[in-house]
Amino acid sequence: MQNQRTRLLLQRVGGNIREYEHVLSRLSMLLGIQHTPIPLEVLEALSHDPASVMSGTRRLKSWRAIEDICDRIARQRETLRSFATSITHEEAPSGTADIFDGPVFSLSSSLDQLEHHRQRLAQEAEKVLQTLAHVKETHSTVKKQYNDVTAHTSLIYPQLSHVVALEESYRNKYKQFWDLGLDALTLLLDTVTPVWRNYGKVIGEDVQDFFIIPWYRNEFTGEQKRYPITSLPRRSVRHWFGLLLFFTILLGVTALQIGGAVSSTLNYNLPWITHTGFRWLFTPFFTILLFIQWTVVLLECCIVLAVLCVVFWWLGWAVKIFS
Known part of the structure; x- marks a missing residue:
């Protein structure tokens, strides 16, 4: 039983050494460094049990069989002892560098x-x-x-306290006005972006069918012949109701914008600001806002006028005034 355990241990050690030698040989080949492999007889000496009964031993009898086993044990010891001595007294080649010196130096x-x-x-x-x-x-x-x-x-100077209080008051109002503008811009972007993503194609088709084709009929075909209009563009009842609701809301918003712009123009001198210095301070900002407001009013008026022209043109086409 002890001999069998020893034999299995030797086989396991020999297999591990062979795998290690194979990996080391492949690594040396990849790194381009010199490697001296373990001699084959040393690997065989590590893998085989010299005391095991082999075919040559079976032909021998009595003391000759024991003498053959002793000879094999002696040869195994001599092989391993010679290999250990060569490893001990072997000098490493002067041109061979350690493969980990470069990475270790770089890491350091x-x-x-x-x-x-x-x-x-x-x-x-x-x-x-x-x-x-x-x-x-x-x-x-x-x-x-x-x-x-x-x-x-x-x-x-008690007037200074009044000036500081006015400054704080106007600063708070300006901050509130700025926050209101940012909130309005955020609301506008959050509202316009989903609407245009969902209804942009529908709006583009309406502009093309009701406005671009009647106005640019020659350019739309790319030829001298005018683009024929045989019928009113077909839309669902829900779509016509949406167009009517849009035009009504546009008229209301335009009217409110005109009223607000006229009211802002009449109050251009900022009568609610009693202090003359602060009035002159806020006048440039109010002028810019008033210019933006009138620009929006003109843009909305142009849109309303364009819609009315489209409606009148299609009414004229319906009664054969326009062809």
Whole structure:
């Protein structure tokens, strides 16, 4: 039983050494380095049990069989001892470099550079912390002096308190106006983008059939012959109702925009601002808003006029006034 365990152990060790030798040979070939393989007799000596009974041993009898086994054991020991001695006294080739020297050196250099950068960042962070502490101290000092000066001048010149209150009030109103403009722009983008994604194709077809084809009939065909219009473009009842609702809403919005633009023009001098300096301060902004408002009004009026022209043209075509 002990001999069988030893035999299995030797076979397992020999197999592992063969796999290691195969991997090492492939790796040496890929890296282009020199490799001295383990001799074949050493691998065979590691893989086989010299005390096992073989075919040659069966032909021998009595003491000759034992002597043959002892000879094989001696040869195995001598082979392994010679190989171990050659490994011990073998000098490594001077031109062969360790395959891990390059990657290890590169990794060490990268780590050194990272450490250098870390130290420099730590120094910069320390400087920033010192600067922030100095700024905080200066801010506290200046704020205290400002509050003292404000309290002192407020007793002597009460008008300054009124000016500061007006400044805060107009600043809050300006911030509210700015937030309202941003909210309006966000609402407009959030509303227009889905509508155009869903109804852009329908709007394009309506503009083509009702407006572009009657106006550019020669250019639409690309020939001298005019594009024939034989019938009114077909649309569903729901579609006609949507067009009517759109035109009604457009008229209402245009009327409100005209009213708002006229009201803003009449109040161009900003009568609700009592302070003359602040009135002159807000006049340029109000002028720009008024110009934008009148531009929107003109654009909406052009759209309404275009829609009315389209409606009148198709009515004239229906009664054979236009062909």
